Amino acid sequence: MTVRVRDGLRQEVLDANLAIPQVGLATLTWGNVSGVDREAGVFVIKPSGVPYEDLSLDHLVTVRLSDGAVVDGDLRPSTDTETHRCLYRAFPSIGGVTHTHSTHAVAFAQARRDIPVLGTTHADTFNGPIPVTRDLTPEECAKDYEYNTGVVIVDLLGEEDQKAVEVPAALVANHGPFTWGTTARKSLEHAIICEAVADIALHTLFLSPAAPPPRHLLERHYTRKHGPEAYYGNPDIPTASRWPLH
Numbered sequence: 615m616t617v618r619v620r621d622g623l624r625q626e627v628l629d630a631n632l633a634i635p636q637v638g639l640a641t642l643t644w645g646n647v648s649g650v651d652r653e654a655g656v657f658v659i660k661p662s663g664v665p666y667e668d669l670s671l672d673h674l675v676t677v678r679l680s681d682g683a684v685v686d687g688d689l690r691p692s693t694d695t696e697t698h699r700c701l702y703r704a705f706p707s708i709g710g711v712t713h714t715h716s717t718h719a720v721a722f723a724q725a726r727r728d729i730p731v732l733g734t735t736h737a738d739t740f741n742g743p744i745p746v747t748r749d750l751t752p753e754e755c756a757k758d759y760e761y762n763t764g765v766v767i768v769d770l771l772g773e774e775d776q777k778a779v780e781v782p783a784a785l786v787a788n789h790g791p792f793t794w795g796t797t798a799r800k801s802l803e804h805a806i807i808c809e810a811v812a813d814i815a816l817h818t819l820f821l822s823p824a825a826p827p828p829r830h831l832l833e834r835h836y837t838r839k840h841g842p843e844a845y846y847g848n849p850d851i852p853t854a855s856r857w858p859l860h
Contacts, residue, residue, distance in 0.1 A: 617686045618654065619676065623658055624671055626798050627710075630647040630710070634666065639809060640714055647798050648710060648798065649710045652679075655678060656679060657679060657699070658674050658675070661690060662693050677691055677699065694760060696758070696761040697761065697792065700761050700764025705773075705775050706775055707775050708778065709801075710794060710797045712793045712794070712798075714790065716805070716808070719791040721816065722744075722785055723746060724788055729808070731743055732818045733814070734831065734835040735814060737835040739839070740811070741840070745785065748766055748787065778794065780836075783804055783808045793805040793808055
């Protein structure tokens with residue numbers, strides 16, 4: 615039986631997945647985006663291993679939030695589905711999740727280093743470093759590995775929804791970035807920014823291993839785009855409208 619999700623969700627999830635290779639975040643099929651319908655108690659996600667160029671609405675898989683059961687779709691969902699489900703269950707503010715293996719963010723994850731805040735480009739989106747998780751234990755890898763990948767992110771953020779809002783990204787140690795946002799599209803936008811600031815940080819650290827910027831400057835850049843006194847942009851023009859959808 616087909617589960618009805620809110621209007622536009624499946625198209626949004628499809629568009630965001632199709633954009634992953636177009637914005638340079640994926641090699642082969644290394645990436646996925648999901649979007650949640652909390653009222654229906656489900657989320658929609660890319661199927662496992664389907665090439666982006668072949669992906670269509672009919673391929674998308676709908677998964678139940680409560681237990682991870684597939685309730686709509688003929689294909690297996692992404693192998694990262696349980697990680698997405700864990701994040702949705704932990705943080706009510708999240709409406710979409712993106713996971714990629716983008717080069718520079720993965721480099722920080724493999725080095726087990728936070729992506730530091732070195733300038734205003736980072737501070738415009740993330741109110742602090744993009745943190746890296748602890749290592750998964752052998753037991754966490756042996757059983758429920760994908761769900762436990764979400765657990766280490768939740769452990770990192772301490773189940774603080776506001777922290778997840780202010781820094782909508784984390785690096786899973788030796789794995790890669792997970793990003794999130796109020797929508798599937800916004801989660802992908804955060805993945806694009808995460809990769810960009812990781813790239814910039816690597817270049818900065820090469821030129822100057824100790825490059826601390828003034829905290830007041832970073833705070834000004836974050837608050838001018840976020841919070842009750844934000845004044846950046848125009849409300850009727852989406853900030854991500856220029857990146858490709860197809």
